[in-house]
Each structure stands twice: as structure tokens, then as C-alpha cells.
Amino acid sequence: MTKFTLAAVFMMLALAAGLHASDDLEVARQEYLTEEEKQRYMGAFKPVRSDEVREISSRALPTSIDYRTDSCLPPVRNQGGCGSCWAFSATTVVEFGKCKKSGGSARDFRSGVFNDANCVANNAHAMNVVGYGNLNGVDYWVVRNSWSAGWEAAGYVLVERGVDLHD
Incomplete structure (x- = not known):
């Protein structure tokens, strides 16, 4: 199963919306944020623990x-x-x-x-x-x-x- 990071999902959404790497996308501004600020900015959520994941046959x-x-x-x-x-x-x-x-x-x-x-x-x-x-x-x-x-x-x-x- 393919897994994507939240940043990758945002990039795919941007590409689907017709934005390109040359567009600003406010990436430059993010380089000055703390890790916590970056996560909040990107809509990060608490990771799921492996014992909380269940498989479906x-x-x-x-x-x-x-x-x-x-x-x-x-x-x-x-x-x-x-x-x-x-x-x-x-x-x-x-x-x-x-x-x-x-x-x-x-x-x-x-x-x-x-x-x-x-x-x-x-x-x-x-x-x-x-x-x-x-x-x-x-x-x-x-x-x-x-x-x-x-x-x-x-x-x-x-x-x-x-x-x-x-x-």
C-alpha cells in the first residue's frame, strides 16, 4: 500500500489545482518556522500508534x-x-x-x-x-x-x- 506524507498530499493537491513548482506556495516562508509551527501550518495531526491500526481481511x-x-x-x-x-x-x-x-x-x-x-x-x-x-x-x-x-x-x-x- 502506498503511503504519503501530509506534505506530499498538499503537493499533489497543488499539482491537481494546476500549480507548479515555480509557484510560491509559501514554501519559502515555511523555512523560517519551527517544526511545531510547520506541523500546525500543514494541518498535522497526532500520528496513529501501530497498536491502534487494524487490518481488514x-x-x-x-x-x-x-x-x-x-x-x-x-x-x-x-x-x-x-x-x-x-x-x-x-x-x-x-x-x-x-x-x-x-x-x-x-x-x-x-x-x-x-x-x-x-x-x-x-x-x-x-x-x-x-x-x-x-x-x-x-x-x-x-x-x-x-x-x-x-x-x-x-x-x-x-x-x-x-x-x-x-x-
């Missing part, structure tokens, strides 16, 4: 999950051309988690599995995986986009899983 997972019909998944929105996919993706996760305590509304979806061997490896776009399953023998991820409900199947697409499209 893959045998305990259901064969498929699809949150598109979960009442807590907010509607697909349209980010427009502002390059804010990362914000829509993160907000969806927060809204979904919060809603699990209070309810929501259902969505519809049409079928089809996406697999594009010619996809671009450096495509910086954030989306949400909201489920997985198998259609006619093809394993897939259910992916939610932020290009409006008019994109693909009501804002969702099935993307083949278990393959590396960037060989």
Missing part, C-alpha cells in the same frame, strides 16, 4: 460495492473550467461521511466499462471511486466525476480495474 469485503444509489452520495456537480476537480473530489468525501449520520437521496446510472489503453499517464484530474463490481466478467471501479451529471452516465463512469493502463 480482503475476505471480509463484499464482491461488489456501489454507492451511487446510497442516499448519502451528493449529486454530481459541474466544476466548469476552473480546474477545481480536487475540491469537488475532497468535498464529496466529506459530505458523504457527514451524511452517513443523517441521510440523502438516490441516483440512477447506466452501464458500460471504460478501458482506454491510450490514456495519458500524466493526466492530473481528481475523481472519487464510489464503488466496484464486475460486469460480464470485467472487474471495474465506479468513478464519480465533477464535470456535471450530463457527462458519461449521470456523472459516473465504470473504469476497468486490475489492469495497468500505462504499461
